[in-house]
Amino acid sequence: MLVTGATGTLGRDVVAVLKERGHEVRGLSRSRPGYAHADLLTGEGLAEALDGIDVVVHAATDGRKDVAATAKLIEALEAAGKPQLVFVSIVGVDRIPLGYYRDKVTIEGMVAAYGGTSLRASQFHDLVLTLAKALTKLPLIGFYPAFDVRPVEVHDVAVRLAEIVEGELPAQPGDFSGPQRRSTRALWQAYLTHTGKRRLLVPIRLPGRIFRALRDGAGTGPGGGIGTWEEFLVRKL
Template sequence: MKRILVTGSTGTLGRPVAAHLAALGHDVRGLSRRPGAAHQGDLVTGAGLDAALTGVDTVVHCASDTRRQGRTDIAATRNLLDAAARAGHPHIVFVSIVGVDRIPYPYYRIKLEAERLIEAYGGTTLRATQFHDFVLAGARLAGRLPLVFAPDVQVQPIATRDVAARLGELVDQQVPGRADDLGGPEVLFAPDLFRGYLDRIGSRRRIVPVRLPGAAFRAFRQGEHLTPAHRSGGERWSDFLGGTPVER
């Protein structure tokens, strides 16, 4: 049994990660800025970090300023690593994204820089492909229009619980540097993923594949965010849609 701090424990990934680690028998602390959180802390200001890290063996770092494309992520990761060094150097497992070193997308550049900080600390990085929830959010947004625009790229969506399961293994194995990438069980065309969502909500709207401009989307079209050699064998998109209460 390890004492584990999960940053981002209120997030899309952090919630199943914290639940999975607790189910494995670990003593799990979740870090959150929210008032009233058991381990309240802010990675950007550094408030609460020393207390949250006291006695911790492992940190699973899932927090990210996702709404602002990672704007504060470098400062946050630096503060976390500094506080971890003061707390006796617990093992750190960081979650990144497949292709951050091959796709010139601003958020990915920040993730890559954070990976370098984690590597210099001696931690582990797991790169995962896009979460089912992320694809669902995109489909839901696009599905509001009479014509549903979908990027003409392939995606390899993965369930957060499958990422959580891999993170649980990495907590025990303490793999140095980068672990093998992790992708979902199937590579699918985004317009087909969106079709699955529209069928699920009973919408017959027409889908229009769109070619987005720029170097980043060219890299996405080339599949630089995919890892077909590392499929999770876990939950497929159709199973996710079938088992999720899907609102419009």
């Protein structure tokens, strides 16, 4: 099995989980020692990296370059005998009008045309923690009262991906998110409580299609994960 983005937040866990389940795994990186080396944008090294591979978990992301990188990957997969392809997308990409999300929808279409599978996961706890650390640099923290989220533990997503490649789930497994639907206020308050910081939480209301979609729960997903935000904070901080 080959994992793209193997040095990233999700990729590291995917590699570890697959190895724990007895699979031979090759991690892909542009230059990191100990990994297969290839450039997804140019295609250089992909043929060698895919040699003998029957499954690819595509967890690499590089902003607005993702469509071009995935096109190169699929081109290489076609030449390598069409290994199974599983792509990691994001819950709500078809409902939240962001350019990055539109690219994800495009990639999902490319993966489907190839015959692969896309798993949409909600935002990771790691991203929420990064936002919390940034917000608490200010004396006030704004939160959108109608905006609920369902962040997910990266390890849970890695396990779900392993279940997909092992054939334990349907070809199109649906959305996957954390076990608790939480308001942004609750997330920030839990972080403040855990760190002992004191900040004033201020409700704000924001216009626009993006915030309407978030208000309508476009980024929450149905659940399925196990790890909670509070458990993540205990482990990380």
